[in-house]
Amino acid sequence: MRKTVILGLTAMALLVIISWMNAPKKPHPIAFSIPKGWPQPAYDFKSNPLTEEGFALGKKLFYDVRLSKDNSISCGTCHQQFAAFTTFDHPLSHGINNQQTTRNAPALQNLAWQTNFMADGGITHLDLQPLAPITAENEMAETLENVIAKIKSDKAYQTMFLSAYGDANINTQRVGKALSQFMLLMISSNSKYDKVMQGRDSFNLPEKLGYGIFQQKCASCHPAPLFTDNQYRNAGLSQDDVLKDLGRMRITNQPADSLKFKVPSLRNIALTAPYGHDGRFFALSNVFDHYRKQMVLGPTTDPQFNNRLPLSNFEIGQLKAFLNTLTDSVFIRDPRFSEPGAAAGPGNHGH
Amino acid sequence: MKHLLQYLILLLLGFSAFSETQAQQSISFQHFVGSQPLVLEDSIKNSNAEILVVRRFKYYVSNLVLIDAQGNRQIIPDSYYLINEAEPNSKKIILPNSNKNYSAIEFLLGVDSARNCSGIQTGVLDPMQGMFWTWNTGYVFAKLEGSSPSSSLPAHAFTYHIGGFRTGENVLKTIRLAIPGSSLPKDLQVKVDLNAWFSGNSSLLIAERPVCHSPGNLAMKIAANYAQMFSIIQP
Known part of the structure; x- marks a missing residue:
């Protein structure tokens, strides 16, 4: 009788151990931290x-x-x-x-x-x-x-x-x-711009002047901290005759949305050339030339561009200096996001 | 000990036998082209006298409601079904056990906007089912594909992928079918007539419009047609 009890207890203990070993471990939660001063995220x-x-x-x-x-x-x-x-x-x-x-x-x-x-x-x-x-x-x-x-x-x-x-x-x-x-x-919230806003760094003169011009001429569509308003706008890019891309209208079927595209964020802009929804601008200089000279004003072009976007060579220089402060070198080297086994750098990505 | 085991087995068998005697009611969808039962890959003439071969015919039935004679609505929770001509089992919806009598059924032809807008779904709503637009978020509510000598497309194909849940392009249709005699039979037979796609409100000629692949006016026109494809077959 005693032997049976002991045997039974041992068996039960073994079962408990086995089921504990097989039971999936609870995943470890990660806290999502919102950078200081940023809005609540949209993701649920x-x-x-x-x-x-x-x-x-x-x-x-x-x-x-x-x-x-x-x-x-x-x-x-x-x-x-x-x-x-x-x-x-x-x-x-x-x-x-x-x-x-x-x-x-x-x-x-x-x-x-x-x-x-x-x-x-x-x-x-x-x-x-x-x-x-x-x-x-x-x-x-x-x-x-x-x-x-x-x-x-x-x-x-x-x-x-x-x-x-x-x-x-x-x-x-x-x-x-x-x-x-x-x-x-x-x-991406660790650029020089972010550090300046947090009082941990300061703009040099061109960056500071560029920031002022940016706020005056660009921030209505590219507001901080995300540097996009997430809206769809026609910024005067003519339709490519091969791609014939209608932009937002492809989704809504509304002629009022013709040639409107999502406003891109300007964070890390120094790293993301070429620019434009079809990559037609190879360098930032092309983008500035587009805004001040080449814009095609059509029925759906954003009314803010009724007079295009006048920019002097001097202003462009200062704007470029400011936009470079949006580069987040921590983000682009963060090993959490790196391809396993690959060192970060363009040399490994010939394509 | 042995007797106890036998007794237990008998008891279990008894239980399962008992549960089987509970009448399981169901709704079956029977696909037709006019009076002809639909046979995939068979050549058939539609109401516009166009010859066609149907290769795929699938549609979503969701948000099923059973309505009794007093108008009380019993909503079947989480009811999403993908009716597919190619899969006979999918054409029969098993209803939850109930002793009540119903005088009408109601359902959405399509997928409600909530399920269109809340990320990736599972089961019959898994985008893997091939009833989802990945580039323009939303379900294809109904799909009719095949070929017809009338079509000017390569391989004389026609493809109708009908969907759209946003304002201005909404093709969600509420279908309400009265049950004859106000008594739900064990297996309610619903006739689904493909001719409605081509000649409901307005005529859809394969020769003129062999393709519909996105939400919009044409999809709305076709959906207004196919909303009339359901009727109850008198037992």
Whole structure:
């Protein structure tokens, strides 16, 4: 009788230990800290609580070429950290089979404060955004079915989904949420400009003069701290006769939205050339020349540009000095966001 | 001990047998082109006398409501169904157990705007189902694809992907069907007539418009047509 009791107790203890060993460990939460003076983020973190495990999974997905049809392109291929997650030196990024995309890859930064994505704002949720480049024929050209199948067959992913979500279920929603977790933490708020605003640094004379001109002539559409108002505006860029891009109108079907594009953030602008929704401006000088001379004024051009944007050579010089203070060298070297096994630098990314 | 085990097994069997006797009611969608049952890949003539072959026919039924004779509405929570001609099981909606009698059913043809706007969904709403526009967030509510000699497109294809939930391009349709005799049969048969796509409110000629791939005027016109494709088959 006593033997049975002891045996029974031992068995029970063993069972408890085994189930404890098999039970998935709780993921470790990450606190999302809002930079001082910034507005509340738009992203609903309650629906997707940030965890170390979810972030690590998102990072693996972001840099995984298997998300493309021929296993050649990852998110990170066109969103390179050293270029503030744009494509370095490319007006239009490349898709599989020597194809070109139709728009300039945007910088990935401060995405938690955006409600709509893409230059035309067609995508209404960050979790959904990656599905567009993954499935677009001229980008990664893969089906979601195949992406999920590739992920499911990978042992490392199975373990990572288990530790991020508590069970090994792998689906589109979880892929999107993990990618969001990785991208939500890409916050750029450590530029010289930020340090100056916090009283930890000071502008030199050209930067200071440039800041004044900026506030007077640019800040209505590019307000701090995000340096975009997230609106859609026609800044007088003529329609490219090959791309025939209607911008926001492609989504809304409203003629009033013709040739309107999302106002881009100017953070890290020194790193994100070429400029414009189709990358038509190779350097900042081209952008300034556009604003002061080449703008095409049409029916939907922003009324603020009724007289174009007069800028003297002197003002342009000072503005450039100020815009350089928006470069965040901490952000572009942050190892949390770096491609595993790759040193940050353009040398490793010939494309 | 052995007897106890046998007794337990019997008890369990008894339970399962009992639960099976509870009548499970259902709604079945039967697809037709006029009076002809739809057969994928078969050539058929529509109401505009255009010959066509249907390759894919799928649509979302959601937010199902059962309505009794007094007008009380029993909302089926989280009810999202993707009816797909290619998957016979998808054409039958199993209803939750209920002893009540119903005089009408109501549902949305499509996916409510809340589910269009709240990130990636799972199950039948997983974008993997191929009923989602990734470049212009939103579900394709109904999809009809195939070929027709009338189409001027390569391979004489026609593709109608109908959706749109935003103001000005909303094609969400509330469908209400009265149940004959105000008594829900065990398996309510709903006839779905594809001819409605081509000749409901206005005529849609494959020869003229073989493609609809985005929300907007044409999608709204087609949705106004196909909203009339449902009717109850008298038992």
